[in-house]
């Protein structure tokens with residue numbers, strides 16, 4: 001047993017602040033060196049536990065028997081007051097335990113299979129080229145976040161899901177209202193309701209006029225035969241839309257900035273596009289944009305890495321810590337697109353591991369490759385100090401990325 | 406020779422196995438759940454198969470070294 005676990009009242013306040021925009025908060029490395037699990041104090045005074053190393057994060061996320069992902073559980077840990085309310089009202093499978101989780105998720109796994117996503121690649125490429133055409137026509141300087149990072153996943157989700165592209169700003173406002181760190185409870189909850197109501201209306205529209213899209217297919221395969229209610233589909237659809245927009249956007253912005261900061265690496269990748277597969281995995285490892293999920297609550301007293309997590313207490317798995325664990329990755333704070341980063345946990349682990357991961361991978365592979373090919377002399381159009389990093393968001397990235405070429 | 410088993414009951418259709426060893430793993434057309442294209446593989450594929458075992462988020466894959474040819 002580890003005897004250095006501080007008392008609850010000494011547990012530091014969580015979340016921590018970053019001191020460098022390219023690295024996770026330094027407290028992770030310090031705590032990770034001391035123990036695999038570290039107690040923290042949340043905004044509401046409750047104690048929670050951080051699981052900081054790769055092995056133990058996999059262990060917790062694989063253990064559905066002793067850890068629950070039921071977001072409606074009053075003990076489920078939340079990073080903000082707004083999050084408590086949206087968690088309590090979460091109806092999609094991201095907030096469920098088994099057997100319900102798998103039963104719902106399996107209605108959607110086909111839509112995200114490797115084969116389906118491979119078939120979507122030509123369309124994804126066409127979208128990337130179209131947006132780069134617009135950027136070239138606009139001329140430098142251009143904000144790569146507004147002109148590419150936000151629009152690209154929106155157009156892809158529109159093509160896949162069937163949500164009209166004109167609605168993307170509304171969808172993004174709904175995602176951001178959930179993913180902020182400072183929003184009001186009302187704002188988060190109103191936007192959660194609005195997005196589910198929006199998908200509910202979209203279901204009606206597609207029932208009347210089906211198209212070649214996910215909503216129409218799910219109606220045909222699962223809703224009409226009575227396997228999925230329209231209201232459940234609306235909640236799941238809202239979750240998929242939020243997850244499909246905000247995450248990829250942040251990886252595009254942050255990943256591009258990292259390539260701009262590492263000129264030799266960027267040249268190497270531009271010269272050898274076959275490196276893109278591994279480069280995307282390494283960028284996912286290095287950025288780990290999802291900061292305050294996955295979370296679980298202990299269903300019983302559980303010993304993890306020699307530390308007892310008492311029943312009913314919350315656990316956070318900061319993926320940015322596991323992905324910088326020196327026990328798993330050599331020189332973890334070095335970005336190296338030629339390393340084997342495939343064991344990274346940026347998509348989580350266990351039954352809730354990202355459903356959209358193959359889509360995200362192909363989107364990122366295609367968009368980074370297109371950027372490097374179309375804008376070979378890409379550079380920041382402002383000093384680094386003028387880049388606004390998303391310290392105010394649960395999903396990390398950049399708010400702006402003015403570039404020239 | 407390596408023997409491969411999958412447990413479709415626990416698979417969550419993440420596709421990590423298909424991405425890692427495409428000649429062995431596939432996803433069913435009907436629901437995206439894992440299906441084996443081959444239940445054995447030559448020893449040379451051990452590293453990749455071990456990787457698939459590790460990457461699978463729901464422990465749906467197991468492998469066993471079979472000394473018989």
Ligand code: HEM
Nearest residue numbers: 093094243244247248290293294347348352354355356360
């Ligand atoms: C780079 C982009 C992405 C990253 C880093 C990412 C990350 C994650 C993570 C860490 C989780 C696990 C959350 C948890 O355990 O609590 C997750 C779940 C999920 N993601 Fe993603 N994601 C990305 C893109 C996408 C896309 C494009 C989609 C869909 C279009 C998507 C859909 C989902 C869904 C539906 C879940 C819930 C799965 C479940 O509970 O079974 N994600 N994602």
Ligand code: SF4
Nearest residue numbers: 416417419420422461
């Ligand atoms: S990696 Fe595991 S969960 Fe994913 S498709 Fe393969 S068997 Fe299923």
